[in-house]
Amino acid sequence: MKRTKPLALLGVAVLAVLVLGAFALLMTTLLSDVAAVATLALCIVFIVALSVLGAKSKQWRQNPYW
Numbered sequence: 001m002k003r004t005k006p007l008a009l010l011g012v013a014v015l016a017v018l019v020l021g022a023f024a025l026l027m028t029t030l031l032s033d034v035a036a037v038a039t040l041a042l043c044i045v046f047i048v049a050l051s052v053l054g055a056k057s058k059q060w061r062q063n064p065y066w
Helices: 004-030 034-056
Strands: none
Touching: 004 034
């Protein structure tokens, strides 16, 4: 149990660095390519659609964690 907290912190830090790097790469690409705009739009639509489907689910808060 003592090893899981530092490993979890390391995992979160690595994930944050990867997300920031991907965001920086997306912004540099976005300013120079039309295909990147289309990809960004598709990603946003996909995320919003999944959020709407999850919000409409009647069981999304019916688990022991919440």
